[in-house]
Amino acid sequence: MRGLAELAAKAGSRDDENAVLGLDLSQAEQFYQQMVLIRYAEERLLDLFSTGALNGTTHTSIGQEANAVGVINALDRSLDTVWSHHRCHGHFIAYSGQVASLFAEVMGRTLGVCRGRGGSQHLCYRNFYSNGIQGGIAPLAVGSALGDRAKGAVTVVFIGDGTTGEGALYESLNMAAVWNVPVLFVLEDNGIAQTTPKELTLAGALDRRAEPFGIRSFAYDGADVMDIHALASDAVRYVRHESRPAWLYIRTERIGPHSKGDDTRSPERIAAARARDPLPILRSRVANAADIESRCMAIVDSAVSLAQQAPIARG
Template structure:
């Protein structure tokens, strides 16, 4: 991954990236204090990906996964509804029934079942084509999800039926505790080529670069009604879920040097510090407000 200094970000992009980071740090605290039941996975280190892509995908359908809070916050900008959901409180986006992994709001849907989003996304894309809509479907998956058979059936149909599907692979080189090198034969690009699907990859940690690289592929998916697989190499800074990081300490230390937000803070300290103060304050307010809400009574979203 590049060691070049990051390019300057708009206050809006930096603010969203920091909101996601501070939101998830708060989530881990709330979990440790017993406020959250079930499980939760954070996207610490990967926040810049949905922040980069969200403005290119307004009005499109977004399918997310078990590590989906950053996707939701970037695409739906609803931190209050998300935190209330995660705490099982009134005002939660799914009335406290979906929790961390099963969120639905307008054109956003997440699932904790690896690979499950792909067949559903192909169905939505087919519907968009048949009804003459301009929108496309995006699905975020991890590199570990290339072990799921449903993914291949979905890719086959997506290409055969010319479905406007963008598959974004957040490639953090690990699936729970299994390094990708121990579970993936060949390459993702090679597999995608077998279906005749176009493929691109980037290992940039620079949000603006990620956006600029993705834009023409998204435009092509939209205009030509065809699938595309975009692999974004990235770093998972946190554990898989909460306390379960099986990687050696020196590997984790090495990855921390690749934290896009730390690199940005070093390059633009004044802008970072102002945005960070704001994000921390916003998260503190959201957290206090969510904790003050009554537990959800379980209505159907």
């Protein structure tokens, strides 16, 4: 078995991360590469789960890639902080470009982001953190944003529509507004919390949920990553310059199941979700889309191979 240091070096330096993220490409190419990479990585994770190769569970963001790419590319990765939830792979890849480390983590290998001990839902890398407890990340994000305020940093926290049923979220909105905290709450509304349609549990307008706290709202209904990026950039500028919280609502669609086989939606509802797939929307504007897709598949293949060669985490 190859040494861990050799595998870690192979997994990626800063220059390698930039290449994986496509930072040397045009904006459209860069965004398309990141979205395709997230899609291919998560599809492979589902395949690996079916063979028993993963430790624990996994939740994919297939269909929601434009949210991760559009929002995170509006940030300063060297300064700003991202908090994510159980459906965090897309956010993590768009932030870090650490594909091999992600696979290794989910496979319980020592090359992983947290040396194979955090699993799919608990990633900690530079200024990126995730946790599977819904609502619990909101006060953590407000606290970290308060601590980083003097740096001119912005903190982004991704939540789902189901999280708007958690009291901790509203306490966090209140504290962020009262203390003038530079935190951007990003609500990815895919219309269903695990297997429960939001209409059965949530009242009122989610796009304006934060307005009673005096928090400015930004809203978008669609899957065009360029539109999401433009709106997210406006929201991030506002938070950074005003040192105030903001609410970014994105009406989105989850194509895959909640986790693996737990999809109770009707075939018509799933077809409607597939009709809003963000990848074809951008693909038509990228001349070298096929080359990018081949590159992404090679990156995923290499990442899986590297992860499988790393030692299994013990203890």
